Amino acid sequence: MNNEWSEKNKRIQILLAKEATYKDGIELLVELRREMFEQITQIANGYPAKAFYQMPFANAKGYHSKTLAYSIWHIFRIEDIVAHTLIAKDEQIIVIGEYQKKIGSPVITTGNELQGQEIAEFSKKLNIKALYEYAKEVMLSTNTLLAELQYSQMKNGFSDSDKERLAESGCVSQDENARWLIDYWCNKDIRGLIKMPFSRHWIMHIEAMRRIKNKLCKNARKGVDPVGYCGLSCNHCFLGEWCGSCRTKYNVCSFATLYEDKRCPNMVCCSEKNIDGCYECSELENCTKGFYTPDNDGSASAEAQAMFIRKYGKKAFLKVQDKLHERFDFAKTQELLGQDMYEGLKILENEYST
Template sequence: MELREWNNYMKQLKSIILKEDRMEESKEIIFKIHSMVHASSMSGINEITFEDKIWEGLDEYTFRSSVNEKGRTVAYGIWHSSRIEDITMNILVADTNQVFNEGHWKKRIGSKISDTGNALDREGILRFSESINMEELKNYRIEVGRRTQEIIKNLNCSDMKRKFNNDKLQRILDEGAVLNVEASNWLIDFWGEKNISGIILMPATRHNMVHINECLKAKKSLKK
């Protein structure tokens, strides 16, 4: 799938996601576009995905040290987008436990943080990236993607319009998934204005694409 086609699917999804008679069609599109912003091993599709292009030929040094124009590494981009998908889909949409906590992924990945990483500056991103286990971060992301698809399978049309109460939003802060500091806590207000369809559109799909593009820029920067 080319990026233009992916964007066209996004536009189509946005126009039908709240229509009861288009629910199954909406889900089909969600699975299609969501699979493309994860590794093909997540969904098992026989197609090179946008994320596959990040991992192809990626070495440890580039993963940790190569940065894009925002000072973000591949390690950071994969971490940040995975944590946000995990947090929003499991706490807000499904009201269940984060994949991150269930699988003891902090220890397995070797991360010094549990939150989204929004508060990290350029130097902090590089320090964070030093200790990350590349393969375990990839494995975590695969589990996050699979859980998201399971959650979406069980949604109905009325779910798509459901918004989130303050208890769920507060739980994100209580679990330390988002830090209660200015650089991060704006996410709580941002997500609080959305319903489930809005979370699927952003961050579960489009936000991943934003950071895939950033990761690809970081990966290429050492070759310039």
């Protein structure tokens, strides 16, 4: 489990336990939820459709044995049910927004009843854009609910009639892998529900999603040229765990994500000129496209690296990057190379010659 999230969650639970610090706890919880949701945003907006129904850990024990799509569905169906049907006693977001139809889900349940290949087949049917919009709306509605809850309500429990309402809603499958959820939720008070579905449950499943996407990116990059079109080394980039590189469909490079087709101007230009990368272009030193946009902090560094590749080749470039990254992290390396593209080239050449 992500240690930073876990420690922040522990702090939140301590704050929620006392009336004097309760509001601080709610504010910190909403902050944590927004931070974690950013992970979902990057995944939902960055990866190809195929990524959302792949199961790279299909036979493993743990939440990472699921799919990205199932994980998003599961997190927010549970939250929608608990926040609205159980606590607020109003309509769920999935009903108000007619999201089941928009998402294309064959079920309205939490998905606990689905196993193995059923999860992959279910995930294939989902419209990821609509699923993401649903998740975002549920998250925001719960944040509003949390802000409105008072400390005096924390010990409020639930009755048999609440259990009946949940059962009658049809949102929890009667399968043995799912029906226990009703007793589990109703045996807690509101503070207990805040502790699990609204916080810890997120941490466990989003951490699992990170493991899934890391594996998918690693698999996508196998045998793929690790040098980006602009001349940066994907082997050394800070986005290495998120990005499959601009030469795969798992392209979440900072410039690629600005465009709907995930193709940055450097990539498009190279394709139009039928060249392998910017390092093969005679206009490199004067280029202002994509990564080389003058107001981009990394433009001089990228051009220096592309110039080195043009002069010495990719194999030499990757060896030099290995040497630099033994001493510096990605940010520091780019800072050193980025003062001026010609000075950056000299630094790379000095590393190459020693």
